[in-house]
Amino acid sequence: MNRIWILLIAAPFVVAAIIVNFAFHSKSLPIIEQARNTALAGNHTRAEKLYDDLLKADPLNIELHRLKIRTHFNIPEKTGKHSYRDDKTILAQYQTMAQSSDPKKSDIGYYALGYIEIMQSRVEEALDSYLRVQNQELKYLNNSIGYVYMTKHNYEDAEVYFQTEINVNGNVSGAYSNLAKVYQHTDQSDKFATLLSNPDAKPYISDTVIRHFLYEDGDFRYTKYAFQIGDFTTTGLVGAILILLSWLVFLLWIDVYEKEKLRHVFIAVVLGCGFSMLCTPLYDFYHLTLGWARNGNYLNDLLYCIFAIGVVEETVKILPFLILLRFKHIINESMDYIVYASITALGFAFMENLLYFHESGLENILSRSLSASVLHMTLTSFVAYGLMYAKYKGSGANWVYFLGSFSAACVIHGLYDFWILSDGWVGELRILSVLILFYAIQRYAIAIANALSHSEFSVGEGKLVRSAEYLGVALTCIAAYQYTVIGYKFGAENANLNLFSMLLSSAFLAYILVNILGKIQVSSGNWTSIITAKR
Incomplete structure (x- = not known):
């Protein structure tokens, strides 16, 4: 790697560090804003300490207690190789508070104990603590009790408590939101419609709840909610575009024998984005018609991850590629199978990233550029590779190779999500x-090498396709953007804390990615097994 590339890799971070540390400071903000920003930046341990400082000055503020508890349980349960989140201290704190002779402190203590139980999914214990609160008009109390009853499918009692929360002018937003869910689950169309027409209630009813209600009611207006683009932020949009462009340039960089027309690339991206919107009605079918969702049972969740998440997402990603495959002037060489499958997957990943990169998800920009976006590209390419292999090497019917590669992609996708999404001992793996x-990633590199080796535009000689330097610069720019935007949104202190955790969690993966995809050896006319990695 020459000095110019080293300079290009280092420059984004140097510029970002100067901007963040000289332009963005949060110490002048009120502590409540600092705490909020720190939590949104993902620095939950520091945010909890800030909420503790606020509670010293205002110990009876129920809202601060809720924020402190929620922030505490946003800290990962396992914080190190042999260290865990300290739940005993916060539990003891509120147990002591519950035993106070001051009824106001005691009520907050019991409410907080119930809220802690909810965070740990222990609804019966939560209800027991909530019912010990003496002040029946304590803000959040009735909504929280109603929530417990709703999780127990006791919708009649839940409705009463949500209405009470509204009547005492407590947590009105939460109560209206939950009341809508009660009416949806109990098919009370008239009450749901009345609630939706209430200008005080409608702002608090999520589009998801409305969509589910319209789906179950067979209302054509469902399509409006099913195919709308969710809310996104400008900073999140820029992050998603940066990831999209970075990987698009990589794909065009390694397509060394025949350069793709930009209008074809644009069409592939648009198709990938458009077909991604089919996920919503498909998932609604699984959840509302089949009644199938993740429920904490490991076998159920594993099957759901494979046959729901895997099948749905791999289907909507491969469909636009199959459309492009019909146009021989677009896909006219072996490498195009990998390139256009990857591009349609990037369109899907772009739409998905928009949903993740809200204010509370900006710390995931680099990690998603290295993991989710790459996995989407690789798995869709595996399916396309099956079709390419059938054309250039295989002797059987195309559909056999397609079904085999599609099934493999669904299983790999499902297994990946299963370990990521699971709690308990499975989550620790x-x-x-x-x-x-x-x-x-390794198999993706083999697929690329095989595709290039059999390109119709190859001159018949092997070559090394090198993109390591470019990938290094691109990933550094993404990391620098994340660092800068967190500094802009949440202050230099949070950006610097996030920078450390970002490098700790992503540096090794970035190194592996650059080493595997950055140097692809093309050996003209040869096949390397994508399963065994042997010729």
Whole structure:
């Protein structure tokens, strides 16, 4: 790597560090804003300490207690190789508060104990604590009790408590939101319609609840909510575009024998984005018609991740590629199978990233550029590779190779999500998802090499396709953007804390990615097994 590339890799971080540390400071903000920003930046341990400072000055502020508890349980349960989140201290704090002779402190203590139980999914214990609160008009109390009853499918009692929360002018937003869910679950169309027409209630009813109600009611207006683009932020949009462009340039960079027309690339991206919107009605079918969702049972969740998440997402990603495959002037060489499958997957990933990169998800920009976006490209390319292999090497019917590669993609996708999404002992094995990602990246590199080796535009000579330097610069720019935007949104202190955790969690993966995809050896006319990695 020459000095120019080293300079190009280092420059984005140097510029970002200067901007963040000289232009963005949060110390002048009120502590409540600092705490909020710190939590949104993902620095939950520091945010909890800030809420503790606020509670010293205002110990009876129920809202601050809720924020402190929620922030505490946003800290990962396992914080290190042999260290865990300290739940005993916060529990003891509120147990002591509950035993106070001051009824106001005691009520907050019991309410907080119930809220802690909810955070740990222990609804019966939560209800027991909530019912010990003496002040029946304490803000949040009735909504929280109603929530417990709703999770127990006791919708009649839940409705009463939500109405009470509204009547005492407590947590009105939460109560209206939950009341809408009660009416949806109990098919009370008239009450739901009345609630929706209430200008005080409608702002608090989520589009998801409205969409589910319209789906179950067979209302044509469902399509409006099913195919709308969700809310996104400008900073999130820029992050999603940056990831999209970075990987698009990589794909065009390694397509060395025949350059693609930009209008074809644009069409592929648009198709990928458009077809991604089919996920919503498909997931609604699974959840509302089949009644199938993740429920914490490991076998159920594993099957759901494969046959719901895997099948749905791999289907909507491969469909636009199959459309493009009909146009021989677009896909006219072996490498085009990989390029256009990857591009349609990037369109899907772009839309998905928009949903993730809200204010509370900006710390995930680099990690998603290295993991989710790459996995989407690799898995869709595996399906396309099956079709390419059938054309250039295989002897059987195309549909056999297609079904085999599609099934493999769904299983890999499902296994990856299963370990990532699971809690308990399964969740502690998330390293398996990382290993799956490594495996997928390695096989992706083999697929690229095989596709290039059989290009119709090859001159018949082997060559080394090198993009390591470019990938280094692109990923550094994405990391620098994340660092800068967190500084802009939440202050230099949070940006610097996030920078450390970002480098700690992503540097090794970035190194592996650059080393595997950055140097692809093309050997003209040869096939390397995508399964065994042997010729």
